[in-house]
Amino acid sequence: MKLKLLLLFILSFYFNCIKAQTYTGTVKDSANAPLHGANLIAIPDSDDLNMAFSISDEKGRYRLNLKKDSSYVIEISYLGYQKIIDSIIASRDIQKDYTMHFSNESLEEVLIKKKMAVVVKEDTTIYRTDVFKTGEERKLREVLNKLPGVEVDREGIITVNGKKVDKLMVDGKTFFTGDSKLAVENIPADAIDEVEVLDNYSEIPFLKGLEDSDKMAMNIKLSEGKKKFAFGDIEVGGGVEDRYSLHPTLFYYSPKTSVNVIGDFNNTGQKSFSMQDYINFEGGYLSLMDRPNASNIYNDDFAQFLRNEDFTYNKNEFGAFNIAQEITSELDLNAYSIISNNKLKTLEEYNITYIDEERGLDEFRETRQNNDLFFTLNKLQLRYRPNADEDLTYDAYVKTSSATANGILNSFTPVDSTFINTMAKPDGIDFTQHLNYSKQFSFEHTTTLNVDYKYSKNENDNDWLFNEPIFNTIIPFVEEDSLHLFQQVNTTLNQASLDLKHYWVLNNTNHIYPALGISFSDQGFSTLDEQQLDSGEINSFTEADFNNDVHYRLVDQYVGFQYKTMFGDLILKPGLFYHYYLWQVTQFADEITNETKPVVLPEFESEYKLGGSEKLRLNYIMRSSFANASSYANRYRLSSFNRIYRGNENLENQLYHTLLLSYYKFSLFKGINYNFFFNYSNRVNSILNTTILEGINQISSPVYTNLPNETYSFRGSFTKRLNDFRLTVDGNAALSSYRRIVNQNIIAYDSEHYGYGLRIRTTFDDLPNLDVGYEHEFSAFGSDNFQNRFVQFQPFARLEYDFLNGFILKADYEYNYYQNQENDQVNRFQIGNASLFYNKLDSAWSFEVEVNNMLDAKFRRENSFSEFIVTDSRVYLQPRTVLLKIAYKL
Helix, strand or coil: CHHHHHHHHHHHHHHHHCCEEEEEEEEEECCCCECCCCEEEEEECCCCCCCEEEECCCCCEEEEEEECCCEEEEEEECCCECCEEEEEECCCCEECCEEECECCCCHHHHHHHCCCCEEEECCEEEEEHHHCCCCCCCEHHHHHCCCCCEEECCCCCEEECCEECCEEEECCEECCCCCHHHHHHHCEHHHEEEEEEEECCCCCHHHCCCCCCCCEEEEEEECHHHCCEEEEEEEEEEEHHHEEEEEEEEEEECCCEEEEEEEEEECCCCCCCCHHHHHHHCCHHHHHHCCCCCHHHHHCCCHHHHCCCCCCEEEEEEEEEEEEEECCCCEEEEEEEEEEEEEEEEEEEEEEEEECCCCEEEEEEEEEEEEEEEEEEEEEEEEECCCCCEEEEEEEEEEEEEEEEEEEEEEEECCEEEEEEEEEEEEEEEEEEEEEEEEECCCCEEEEEEEEEEEEEEEEEEEEEECCCCCCCCCCCCCCCCEEEEEEEEEEEEEEEEEEEEEEEEECCEEEEEEEEEEEEEEEEEEEEEEECCCCCEEECHHHCECEEEEEEEEEEEEEEEEEEEECCEEEEEEEEEEEEEEEEEECCEEEEEEEEEEEEEEEEEEEEEECCEEEEEEEEEEEECCCHHHHCCCEEEEECCEEEECCCCCCCEEEEEEEEEEEEEECCCCEEEEEEEEEEEEEEEEEEEEEEECCEEEEEEEEECCCEEEEEEEEEEEEEECCEEEEEEEEEEEEEEEEEECCEEEEEEEEEEEEEEEEEECCCCCCEEEEEEEEEEEEEECCCCEEEEEEEEEEEEEEEEECCCEEEEEEEEEEEEEECCCCEEEEEEEEEEEEEECCCCCCEEEEEEEECCCCCCEEEEEEECCCEEEEEEEECCCCEEEEEEEEEC
């Protein structure tokens, strides 16, 4: 109640501080046709007020929010038309229409004399940033947040008119991976001249309109003084308890060469490279959806170290280097290297309840980890464009990783206590090559050829030291004071594919796209589990059905087509593909599987444009995918102290339907943005794990089944901008119904999740800016044997205030309330951070005091649940850190 009253008081204060009048109307040409994209700038007579800006929509409508009883000069401009200048006093709401007339000047003269604030032309929008900058901006993030329709969230993700930017470039060259996070946090604000947004972006210009790209790219154009110039800054910081940070950035740009260098060295708990960054390096979530074994990326030995977001200690040494070079007018080079060395310590505690048909068993578990991770990510791209009708691109990616993880795990149940020392040493290398050749023979005929090759090798040595035997009926331990189990897991992959696609334009409204291809995958997977005795001898587990040496080959040959037709604003694109699979599995050189299978996969896409900024899309596809070699390894291996996994050589391809319905609408005139998505998935044939549960011990094995598995999900958001306030309401729902096999019983599970959120953000120039809101989540999960219901409530508040000509205050606070309604268990958690930054105008020096974990929270509480496990976890945090930072702009 107190929180709500405080929120109402703050909002009432802000609403009373700002009184605005609306100035609306339409902009048309002399033929009375609406002009879309006309710029309207309201310049105040008083230096104490800021200008207002608007862009006319498809119907020519505009809206300006002006300070009451203030005088303004209205400037209206549109390429090819004479500028209109008008004067008004905003004493009341005003409605006024304008008619523009053609200019006698040439287009070149217009572009030189009248550089518009925003230019909208088909799929391209250009922002001139000088119109919107106030001089207080530090990095690209602050500049983008002041552009109409552009937002940057806390994770560095950019959206324009509610749509996510998929690729970021600087002066037409890809910035590092193309991910926006490094750019928004490092590119200086004063280096930016224009921001160009490219919707329906295609890497190859002559494929635009053929490949139906829904991607959005952003190109940062540097100011003329930065066209051949080195710039950047260096930031150093120190604090109590030997905390430190060093963050240098250096950028060099010229018309033919760009070099970017970014470093980050700290022990303050600020991660330099996260799991989200890794996913972006792998191509992003949309790219992963099209891969047959995408989930493996989240669970591989490399990713498990990146998933740690909370820790008691974290030391980062991070460096990134990127170069883009125009070798000749036809040949470009783009390369980057990312190097990271992390040391982190974690402490986690779990209260776990295991649920089976008879009873629930409780376990308390404590894990301590001391991890060292070193990795590099590298890319080289060569692009050859001999003319406007040909494009040849070669990409080479190399990823290397090595780590050492030492841990202590203690497990307590009413019937047993287990103590384990663990050590893992994963080491891996991935090498990927991609060749793309595209040629437009004529307007009617265009062909693309893609050739891919990937090689990877990963090794992981695990050492477990147990105080007592585990899985007594399966693992033949020799009794000693301490039990030392050694495990080796090796995987290799050679994968190649060739895809050929032809775009045949029959006429302006009908296209046909035939395609064919082949992919070949050769995987090796071996495991060794054995006991190392105190005497130095080895107790082999081979006779107990442990240890694997699997060789798995998969060939996928396909042929098919897509047909595209257009009826006005409606686009229909059905497709049909025939796949012929061949797969073979050997275990210790003995063939255990040799199968072939034909599969027909239909698909359908459609898009209906209700207006320039309103779309309705429907996508359906039937997908087919195979498991990897480890799932076919039909002998035991230990995957955790209480889990044993055994593969199955009789697995086939998974087959499932996916349907996506989306609706998008944006109106700058009304200040509204809608985004709605509905997803449906139905697995016809799937690979599921069967589980034998005995106490806390689990024995799992995959099976190929047609058990029902359906998922419905919905998410949507509505944003309304009113003067300097932005209100966002969002909601989501997910319903799943599926079957699992536990203790040889088929159990039906139902999962429900609902949530909604409310957020209010201000965009004042002279007052403190607030971002406040809350999220409310409801979850239910159960079967005939048990039911669990959970409620989560998360209010948050963020403050940013520019004051006293150079000071910037930032603070954030988050509260988390979680309740398990079945046992009335309640978890509460709160965390906050703050910083005070100072930079005198025109000074190269800046100073900042930063406090992380300001409330000195000891741990973060989280809850999760699955088919037979309910977990309450406490993840311990790095204590409060106070840091003084000094930065110098180069």
